[in-house]
Amino acid sequence: MATSTVTPPETRAGGLRDKLTGVDWHRYVIYIGFVVVFLFFAVLLHGEGFLSANNLLNILRQTATVTVIAVAMTFVIASAEIDLSVGSVAGLSSVVAAMALSQWGLVAGVVAGLAVGLVVGAINGGLVATLGIPSFLVTLGMLGIASGVAQWVTASAPQPILNDTFNLIFGSGNLGPIPGLILWSAVFVVVGHVALTKSRYGREVLATGGNRTAAEFTGINTKRIKFQVLLISAVVASIAGLLYAGRLQSGRYQWGTGDELSAIAAVILGGTSLFGGSASVIGTLFGALLIGLINNGLILAGLDASQQQVVRGGIIILAVALARKR
Amino acid sequence: MAETKDIADSLRSNRPDGSGSRDGTPIVQMSGIHKSFSGVPVLKGVDFEVCSGEVHALAGGNGAGKSTLMKILQGVYSMDAGEIKIDGKPVKLSSIHGARAAGVGMVFQEFSLVPTLTVAQNVFLAAEPMGPLGMINDRESVRRAREEFTDMQVEVDATARVEDLSTAYWQLTEIAKALAQDARILIMDEPTASLAKHETDSLFELVERLKARGIAIIYISHRMDEVYRIADRITILRDGGRLFTRSLAEVTREEIVEGIVGHKIEGELEYKERAARDRREVLLEARGLNAGRRVRDVSFQLHKGEILGLAGLMGSGRTELARILFGVDRLDSGEVQLNGQRVEIGNPREAAAAGIALIPEDRREQGLVLSHSVRDNLLLPLLKRLEVGPLISDRKGNDLARSLIQRFSVKVANMAHPVRLLSGGNQQKVVIAKWLGTEPDVLIMDEPTAGVDIGTKSEILDMIRDLADEGKGVIVISSEYPELLAVSDRVVVLKDGAVLNVLNRRDIPDEESLQLAVQGV
Numbered sequence: 001m002a003t004s005t006v007t008p009p010e011t012r013a014g015g016l017r018d019k020l021t022g023v024d025w026h027r028y029v030i031y032i033g034f035v036v037v038f039l040f041f042a043v044l045l046h047g048e049g050f051l052s053a054n055n056l057l058n059i060l061r062q063t064a065t066v067t068v069i070a071v072a073m074t075f076v077i078a079s080a081e082i083d084l085s086v087g088s089v090a091g092l093s094s095v096v097a098a099m100a101l102s103q104w105g106l107v108a109g110v111v112a113g114l115a116v117g118l119v120v121g122a123i124n125g126g127l128v129a130t131l132g133i134p135s136f137l138v139t140l141g142m143l144g145i146a147s148g149v150a151q152w153v154t155a156s157a158p159q160p161i162l163n164d165t166f167n168l169i170f171g172s173g174n175l176g177p178i179p180g181l182i183l184w185s186a187v188f189v190v191v192g193h194v195a196l197t198k199s200r201y202g203r204e205v206l207a208t209g210g211n212r213t214a215a216e217f218t219g220i221n222t223k224r225i226k227f228q229v230l231l232i233s234a235v236v237a238s239i240a241g242l243l244y245a246g247r248l249q250s251g252r253y254q255w256g257t258g259d260e261l262s263a264i265a266a267v268i269l270g271g272t273s274l275f276g277g278s279a280s281v282i283g284t285l286f287g288a289l290l291i292g293l294i295n296n297g298l299i300l301a302g303l304d305a306s307q308q309q310v311v312r313g314g315i316i317i318l319a320v321a322l323a324r325k326r
Numbered sequence: 327m328a329e330t331k332d333i334a335d336s337l338r339s340n341r342p343d344g345s346g347s348r349d350g351t352p353i354v355q356m357s358g359i360h361k362s363f364s365g366v367p368v369l370k371g372v373d374f375e376v377c378s379g380e381v382h383a384l385a386g387g388n389g390a391g392k393s394t395l396m397k398i399l400q401g402v403y404s405m406d407a408g409e410i411k412i413d414g415k416p417v418k419l420s421s422i423h424g425a426r427a428a429g430v431g432m433v434f435q436e437f438s439l440v441p442t443l444t445v446a447q448n449v450f451l452a453a454e455p456m457g458p459l460g461m462i463n464d465r466e467s468v469r470r471a472r473e474e475f476t477d478m479q480v481e482v483d484a485t486a487r488v489e490d491l492s493t494a495y496w497q498l499t500e501i502a503k504a505l506a507q508d509a510r511i512l513i514m515d516e517p518t519a520s521l522a523k524h525e526t527d528s529l530f531e532l533v534e535r536l537k538a539r540g541i542a543i544i545y546i547s548h549r550m551d552e553v554y555r556i557a558d559r560i561t562i563l564r565d566g567g568r569l570f571t572r573s574l575a576e577v578t579r580e581e582i583v584e585g586i587v588g589h590k591i592e593g594e595l596e597y598k599e600r601a602a603r604d605r606r607e608v609l610l611e612a613r614g615l616n617a618g619r620r621v622r623d624v625s626f627q628l629h630k631g632e633i634l635g636l637a638g639l640m641g642s643g644r645t646e647l648a649r650i651l652f653g654v655d656r657l658d659s660g661e662v663q664l665n666g667q668r669v670e671i672g673n674p675r676e677a678a679a680a681g682i683a684l685i686p687e688d689r690r691e692q693g694l695v696l697s698h699s700v701r702d703n704l705l706l707p708l709l710k711r712l713e714v715g716p717l718i719s720d721r722k723g724n725d726l727a728r729s730l731i732q733r734f735s736v737k738v739a740n741m742a743h744p745v746r747l748l749s750g751g752n753q754q755k756v757v758i759a760k761w762l763g764t765e766p767d768v769l770i771m772d773e774p775t776a777g778v779d780i781g782t783k784s785e786i787l788d789m790i791r792d793l794a795d796e797g798k799g800v801i802v803i804s805s806e807y808p809e810l811l812a813v814s815d816r817v818v819v820l821k822d823g824a825v826l827n828v829l830n831r832r833d834i835p836d837e838e839s840l841q842l843a844v845q846g847v
Binding site: 194198199200203204206207210211213214215216217218219220221273277278 | 702
């Protein structure tokens with residue numbers, strides 16, 4: 001499954017050494033890493049049911065929201081920006097949606113959740129694009145603001161969601177044998193991949209991240225691009241918030257906490273340059289899946305939460321070190 | 327001091343003449359250097375040497391292997407086969423650091439200084455003099471930097487921040503940095519590209535003094551006049567091999583040009599009268615343009631089919647004028663008319679939509695996304711045309727890119743390769759092709775042949791003439807007078823941001839008179 005997306009690059013006739021150095025294998029580290037880790041757990045944790053269909057679906061389900069966030073994050077990083085506020089935007093969106101749902105019903109709940117993303121994204125994007133404040137600082141501030149607002153409006157209390165339609169659409173339901181969450185993330189991955197590789201917008205995002213001055217001289221409105229990627233990122237984060245709310249049937253400010261780091265790790269693991277200009281949505285998907293795989297495997301292996309964090313951190317550093325271009 | 331002079335004199339008298347008898351002391355000997363990238367051989371057994379106290383010019387066309395050879399000498403690339411000797415002893419240059427330690431210094435074409443640090447801090451970057459407690463002794467670095475500049479006999483404020491100085495000083499700082507690390511071999515890559523004439527003169531005086539100190543200088547330049555002025559020998563590379571190494575005293579300009587290009591070029595820099603330039607309509611008219619202090623009350627007309635040269639010293643407002651016309655910078659007052667219609671150009675998008683294109687001064691910084699492929703760079707301004715519904719058609723894109731590559735004879739093995747792998751001349755062609763793909767009416771070219779070899783240069787000049795013949799209006803900015811005189815039908819002379827003079831080509835008898843006109847004499 002992983003290997004099917006790898007197409008060998010053109011190689012020229014030449015010595016074996018030339019062939020090997022000609023292949024930019026750093027780009028495929030994520031796929032190699034995914035397969036290696038998968039096989040490792042498959043052998044080691046065979047007895048714990050790692051390979052059971054249920055467990056594999058679980059991995060997909062658990063990584064779905066991070067995958068959704070990471071797809072939008074791919075565009076942000078491709079344009080040489082960063083968005084640290086996505087996790088807390090998801091949390092805020094979940095509580096705002098839950099509160100609106102209980103007051104005014106389904107449509108209002110969804111709209112309110114999305115509005116959180118629109119407002120936050122417009123502020124993030126506006127400050128970065130028009131005032132030129134680094135996105136790192138703007139979104140770091142926004143991380144605190146969104147999380148604080150979410151705690152404030154709810155007095156830190158969970159907001160239960162009793163609307164079954166909402167819960168079914170956003171994460172609790174299944175379409176036939178396939179969990180809805182997986183469909184959601186599949187839609188985002190497909191749309192993101194096509195937009196990045198096949199649309200003018202994707203090219204303009206990459207050009208902006210690769211060399212902003214040249215992009216500007218080429219007639220690309222790089223301010224607009226930076227505004228848009230941050231707007232989209234926040235809106236997608238608010239959708240991820242709805243997915244949390246639907247899956248866990250409540251809105252809580254804690255939903256999504258720390259997702260910004262998982263998403264950024266997934267994007268970088270997937271081969272997107274932290275400095276912009278080159279990106280891969282499929283790589284991001286496998287980055288997110290690899291993180292999910294590691295989380296799942298470590299739990300099955302019986303490690304406690306603190307040990308999991310240590311091992312996970314080590315694996316991520318190792319993978320990024322291998323994927324690094326020389 | 328007197329002693330050094332004697333050594334220098336003795337070196338001078340022993341100067342190797344390139345005819346086989348090498349009685350100078352070669353400080354660097356590279357022999358049989360081979361290097362391939364992804365199976366494509368770039369260097370095929372190159373021999374190269376430079377003696378102490380010698381200025382050795384290295385020339386060759388696009389992709390001849392000059393920069394690869396120099397990068398091997400600097401320890402950036404490792405060679406596949408061959409041998410490098412420094413002072414007669416074989417060395418392995420496996421890193422930039424190792425090459426520095428062996429005495430190889432580089433004066434980068436794109437400067438490698440940290441703009442926010444002072445001159446002295448840059449000179450001793452990563453080699454700072456330390457105090458007793460292991461702390462950096464800034465006072466000592468300032469003192470030693472001053473000493474270095476005194477030795478070089480140039481005046482540079484060692485305590486100034488680099489970003490506050492002009493590029494001429496950046497270069498001096500680079501040289502001081504190399505010398506402070508005891509470099510005995512200096513590689514200068516197009517060192518005069520961004521210098522005004524008097525700055526070039528003082529650089530050459532400095533080069534003479536460095537020679538006298540026994541420092542070997544490898545000088546890479548496409549400017550023949552400079553090579554003749556300061557180099558002792560020249561080595562020409564072609565297709566990854568050494569064509570010849572000869573003393574400049576016994577090689578003619580024609581032989582060099584032919585060696586670089588591979589065939590004879592006749593009258594590459596001669597003005598060619600072009601037909602049908604009489605009944606011309608005004609294409610673009612600038613009226614009373616003002617922007618800050620750099621552009622003051624500039625008015626001129628550009629006709630259809632005309633090549634208009636913009637001449638002036640560094641800082642005369644040439645580039646600023648180009649940036650205004652392309653909407654990069656804002657106008658304070660004045661107006662621009664295209665075909666008799668007033669146009670508002672607030673940003674490059676509006677300029678492009680109005681049919682104006684700019685080939686910018688700095689192709690690496692402003693013209694290209696270096697990490698992206700040749701194809702993607704070519705198609706960047708043309709994406710709208712490739713759209714089928716919401717998506718880009720790869721087939722259309724490949725066809726268009728291929729036709730542009732062909733039309734502008736860009737030499738590229740695979741258009742999916744990153745554009746940064748191309749030579750300077752080919753990169754420049756990509757920038758030109760990218761913009762001409764948009765079919766502009768007005769083309770502004772800022773230093774279109776900077777850092778481009780002679781063969782490509784004459785190709786680009788021919789391209790400019792062809793474009794004008796097709797009825798486009800071309801504005802050419804260049805600090806090389808021969809080039810300006812080769813193509814311009816009229817020359818607008820700028821000084822301190824204002825139009826000093828507008829000259830017809832036939833009223834400029836030679837380079838000297840243009841030079842005088844530019845200096846406002």
